[in-house]
Amino acid sequence: MRILFLNADYPSFLAALHEERRGLALRDYAAQMAARNESCFGTADFMSRYMTASGIEAIDIHANNRPLQEAWQATRQANPAGWMIRALCSYAPQPLRHRFIAFDRRQPRFGDILAAQIAAFRPSVLYNHDPGGLSADWLRSVLPPDCALVAQIASPRDPSVNWQAYDLVISSLPNFVAAFRREGVSAEYMPLAFEPSVLRGLGAVPRDVPLSFVGSLSPAHGERLRFLAAIAAQSDVAVWGDGAERLASDSPLLARHQGAVWGTNMFRVLARSQLTLNKHIDISENYANNMRLFEATGTGACLLTDSKENLHELFEPGREVLAYRSSEECLDLIRYYGAHPAEREAIARAGQERCLRDHSYERRMADLVALLRQRFD
Numbered sequence: 001m002r003i004l005f006l007n008a009d010y011p012s013f014l015a016a017l018h019e020e021r022r023g024l025a026l027r028d029y030a031a032q033m034a035a036r037n038e039s040c041f042g043t044a045d046f047m048s049r050y051m052t053a054s055g056i057e058a059i060d061i062h063a064n065n066r067p068l069q070e071a072w073q074a075t076r077q078a079n080p081a082g083w084m085i086r087a088l089c090s091y092a093p094q095p096l097r098h099r100f101i102a103f104d105r106r107q108p109r110f111g112d113i114l115a116a117q118i119a120a121f122r123p124s125v126l127y128n129h130d131p132g133g134l135s136a137d138w139l140r141s142v143l144p145p146d147c148a149l150v151a152q153i154a155s156p157r158d159p160s161v162n163w164q165a166y167d168l169v170i171s172s173l174p175n176f177v178a179a180f181r182r183e184g185v186s187a188e189y190m191p192l193a194f195e196p197s198v199l200r201g202l203g204a205v206p207r208d209v210p211l212s213f214v215g216s217l218s219p220a221h222g223e224r225l226r227f228l229a230a231i232a233a234q235s236d237v238a239v240w241g242d243g244a245e246r247l248a249s250d251s252p253l254l255a256r257h258q259g260a261v262w263g264t265n266m267f268r269v270l271a272r273s274q275l276t277l278n279k280h281i282d283i284s285e286n287y288a289n290n291m292r293l294f295e296a297t298g299t300g301a302c303l304l305t306d307s308k309e310n311l312h313e314l315f316e317p318g319r320e321v322l323a324y325r326s327s328e329e330c331l332d333l334i335r336y337y338g339a340h341p342a343e344r345e346a347i348a349r350a351g352q353e354r355c356l357r358d359h360s361y362e363r364r365m366a367d368l369v370a371l372l373r374q375r376f377d
Contacts, residue, residue, distance in 0.1 A: 194298030
């Protein structure tokens with residue numbers, strides 16, 4: 001089995017990565033890929049790493065990371081246009097530089113490079129992390145005829161996606177799995193995960209943030225924004241996240257906003273947090289699923305999350321995480337555990353132990369290997 005993990009990165013993350021590592025765009029493909037993996041953003045190379053360890057050939061492609069893709073193309077042929085783009089990504093004034101960092105999928109060059117990468121690797125399974133942005137019909141047109149097409153999704157569904165083109169859809173949301181099956185699409189449930197090696201990269205981190213929230217502030221999180229506004233009005237929550245520019249000018253979150261953090265920097269904020277809040281996206285309905293469950297507990301923060309009907313299947317409420325049913329109950333828990341650090345720290349330790357034991361990428365990839373072999377070998 002040969003698995004190609006197809007990824008697309010947030011343009012704001014790519015901009016931050018290249019801002020931190022000036023000149024990265026001019027490095028070769030191997031150096032850029034190493035830097036992308038070292039960032040620990042998203043799934044990094046966590047999935048392919050454990051696939052490879054299990055004896056499966058696996059690679060990652062970050063299809064809209066333009067400097068990285070142009071560097072791959074440069075390994076095949078002289079690429080003066082790509083070199084100029086990479087130079088702009090490194091040294092042009094910031095607004096112009098940011099225009100070039102993320103590939104515009106409508107550009108023929110985007111598809112040309114991606115198609116060449118697929119042909120060079122010749123996967124037996126293509127695992128698409130961005131089904132809303134990378135068309136299943138187009139992928140089918142460039143895949144080997146015997147290649148299985150798999151999607152992973154736990155974000156708002158794009159109505160233009162042809163889900164029938166997928167051999168399998170994987171989601172961490174049980175309601176999504178049920179909906180896909182009703183539509184005649186083969187779907188399986190698989191929770192998300194945490195990678196323990198992230199902790200080694202953090203070093204010693206003081207637990208000096210009493211209460212944090214880390215996450216997106218986009219309009220798709222309407223309930224989250226209302227909840228956070230209520231919490232911010234009556235607590236000293238510190239907020240990190242992308243999308244502050246879209247907040248109303250009178251939002252109480254603006255005064256609490258500390259900026260956006262990605263990858264290792266995000267993990268470091270969570271590792272500094274005594275209590276950290278979680279509020280699921282609206283589409284999750286009554287199901288716990290998101291990455292923050294595992295990122296927060298994995299880094300040893302005491303997680304205060306919204307109560308969901310399946311939360312107990314992932315973590316034990318009251319012993320490994322804290323769960324609230326309303327903003328008022330959340331505020332009560334913030335006050336109590338802020339005043340009782342020994343109890344809070346015991347819950348944080350239990351949550352971290354559970355996360356590292358049951359929710360690591362190593363364990364999750366063992367489950368995924370078994371599923372893919374059952375389906376496609």
